Amino acid sequence: MKAAVIVFPGSNREGDVLRALRQAGAEVHTVWHAETELPAGTDLAVLPGGFSYGDYLRCGAIAGRAAVMGAVRAHAARGGLVLGICNGFQILCESGLLPGILMRNANLRFLCHRQKLRVERNDTAFTRAYAKDQVIDVCVAHGEGNYFADEETLRRIEGEGRVAFRYANAAGGIVADANVNGSLNAIAGIYSEGLNVLGMMPHPENLIDDLVGGTDGRGLFESLVRAA
Amino acid sequence: MRARVTVTLKSGVLDPQGKAIEGALRSLGVEGVASVRQGKVFDVELDTGDQARAEAALKAACERLLANTVIENYRVEIAS
Numbered sequence: 001m002k003a004a005v006i007v008f009p010g011s012n013r014e015g016d017v018l019r020a021l022r023q024a025g026a027e028v029h030t031v032w033h034a035e036t037e038l039p040a041g042t043d044l045a046v047l048p049g050g051f052s053y054g055d056y057l058r059c060g061a062i063a064g065r066a067a068v069m070g071a072v073r074a075h076a077a078r079g080g081l082v083l084g085i086c087n088g089f090q091i092l093c094e095s096g097l098l099p100g101i102l103m104r105n106a107n108l109r110f111l112c113h114r115q116k117l118r119v120e121r122n123d124t125a126f127t128r129a130y131a132k133d134q135v136i137d138v139c140v141a142h143g144e145g146n147y148f149a150d151e152e153t154l155r156r157i158e159g160e161g162r163v164a165f166r167y168a169n170a171a172g173g174i175v176a177d178a179n180v181n182g183s184l185n186a187i188a189g190i191y192s193e194g195l196n197v198l199g200m201m202p203h204p205e206n207l208i209d210d211l212v213g214g215t216d217g218r219g220l221f222e223s224l225v226r227a228a
Numbered sequence: 229m230r231a232r233v234t235v236t237l238k239s240g241v242l243d244p245q246g247k248a249i250e251g252a253l254r255s256l257g258v259e260g261v262a263s264v265r266q267g268k269v270f271d272v273e274l275d276t277g278d279q280a281r282a283e284a285a286l287k288a289a290c291e292r293l294l295a296n297t298v299i300e301n302y303r304v305e306i307a308s
Contacts, residue, residue: 058296065293094296101298104244148241148299182242 001026001228003044006072008033008063008091013049013205017085020205021046024221026228033066043228044081045072047088049141049203059102059144060087064094073097081125081224082197086142089189089199098190098199099157100149102142106182110143114213115180115202117188118168121161124195125227129219135172136216138202140180145201147183147190154184164189164198229274229282230307235295236267270294282306 003026005014014030021028021044029039038045052063063069069091076082076097084092092098105111117138119130130136149157157163165188169178179186181201189200204217237243243265250264272289274282286304295302 057293061293061296099298101296103242103299106242106244108244108248150298 001043001225002039002041003028003046003224004031004038004042005029005046005048006031006033006068007048008050008052008066010052010054010063011048011050011087013086013203016203016205017046017048020208020217020221021224023208024218024225026221026225031068033063033068035068036071038068038071038075042075042080044083044224045075047072047082047084047091049086049088052087052091055144058094060090060092060094063087063091064096069095076192076194076197079194079196081227082192083126083224084197084199085203085205086145086201089201090144092197092199097197098192099153100147100190102144102201103146103148104144105142105146105180110141111145111180112141113139113180115140116168116170116172116178117165117202118172118174119165120163124164124191124198124223126164126191126198126220126223128223128226130223133172135168135170136204136219137207137214138204138217139206140202142181142201145181145183147181147187147201149184157187157190158185160193162191162193162195163187164191165200165202229277229279231272231274231282231286232305232307233270233272233286233290233294234267234303234305235270235290235300236303237265238299238301241299268294279306 207214207217
């Protein structure tokens with residue numbers, strides 16, 4: 001598995017995702033946003049978390065139109081895997097690779113805490129190491145994670161089984177209290193039509209080592225390495 | 229040529245920032261405010277004097293970057 005982690009001005013979680021991918025056994029390269037190509041043989045392109053371009057205009061708006069996104073778009077069109085975490089999810093939505101948008105959290109606060117997610121399906125390249133409906137522990141750290149799409153788009157995403165993760169309670173219940181940022185249908189992550197692009201707000205790369213509180217995030221990176 | 233682009237949230241899209249401002253105005257005792265929606269204004273200087281070219285450039289700017297048409301509308305006014 002060869003992964004390319006894209007770095008934009010203001011990205012700050014590339015080191016963590018790089019470590020998570022290497023731990024799972026991937027060969028990882030970092031790619032600067034001004035590049036127009038991904039390294040030859042790239043299986044997975046990763047857009048890490050952070051505050052690209054200082055969140056100017058809208059979160060992910062400027063990065064979503066950066067030179068390297070042409071290469072990421074072509075990679076996705078070929079069926080290549082793309083993972084966007086947090087700001088990476090915002091960038092994928094702004095670039096049009098995923099539908100909808102991430103708006104200001106409903107409670108207007110920056111959220112930074114541990115959070116349970118329910119894995120909606122485990123038959124994709126990203127989630128094979130999990131069980132369907134498994135509840136996993138992740139971290140959230142965002143101010144704009146409130147997923148929004150128009151009614152028709154939302155119906156299509158749900159109808160095609162493209163919700164990857166939902167905010168849940170410890171029992172896997174999708175309840176209002178667990179929907180920390182007010183996302184429609186408690187959506188924490190969605191897939192593209194071909195299931196090869198995943199955008200998610202929470203950070204699985206934060207929980208890959210018992211030393212820092214848990215390893216539930218490992219499954220995502222292990223799934224990806226297994227898939228390639 | 230100069231233009232002003234105004235980007236506003238589509239009706240029906242929840243605007244928590246507007247709501248917070250609305251609440252702050254109420255707590256300040258400003259009377260007569262029924263609701264507030266927050267938007268953005270861009271003042272754009274164009275290097276063309278041609279109306280049609282300016283309109284085309286501004287439309288491209290709005291569609292491709294200034295507005296996210298999933299949630300936002302835009303309005304362009306060119307100063308005569």
